[in-house]
Amino acid sequence: xxxxxxxxxxxxxxxxxxxxxxxxxxxxxxxxxxxxxxxxxxxxxxxxxxxxxxxxxxxxxxxxxxxxxxxxxxxxxxxxxxxxxxxxxxxxxxxxxxxxxxxxxxxxxxxxxxxxxxxxxxxxxxxxxxxxxxxxxxxxxxxxxxxx
Numbered sequence: 001x002x003x004x005x006x007x008x009x010x011x012x013x014x015x016x017x018x019x020x021x022x023x024x025x026x027x028x029x030x031x032x033x034x035x036x037x038x039x040x041x042x043x044x045x046x047x048x049x050x051x052x053x054x055x056x057x058x059x060x061x062x063x064x065x066x067x068x069x070x071x072x073x074x075x076x077x078x079x080x081x082x083x084x085x086x087x088x089x090x091x092x093x094x095x096x097x098x099x100x101x102x103x104x105x106x107x108x109x110x111x112x113x114x115x116x117x118x119x120x121x122x123x124x125x126x127x128x129x130x131x132x133x134x135x136x137x138x139x140x141x142x143x144x145x146x147x148x
Contacts, residue, residue: 016072021115024111028071028072028107029107031103056073059071
């Protein structure tokens with residue numbers, strides 16, 4: 001993680017490189033509790049492990065000085081998300097997150113079908129969806145469903 005001096009926000013360096021849609025996005029939001037208690041080491045290990053998993057296209061993560069964090073992970077399909085959630089090391093991290101590190105957390109799943117990015121100088125760059133599918137769908141994930 002790298003500290004952003006302008007905003008007191010920690011981020012993993014760089015943006016994920018994703019293919020043309022469709023693909024899946026897991027958004028994990030969390031509020032940290034006080035004290036590290038092994039969090040930073042585990043967060044870094046999980047970030048690195050996720051990137052090595054089949055079907056993981058990349059991830060981005062940020063946490064502000066107040067402890068609010070957002071991690072966005074990109075996957076090829078729902079089965080890759082489910083496999084990541086069931087990974088034994090990730091299961092330990094999930095348990096410790098509930099017990100020690102988060103006062104609140106939520107997971108959301110979305111199928112990305114179109115990407116619009118504001119480029120430099122206000123240019124609007126769009127990746128067109130496949131099969132003319134223009135509506136994205138999303139749902140809140142429950143603990144028993146697939147998640148980050």
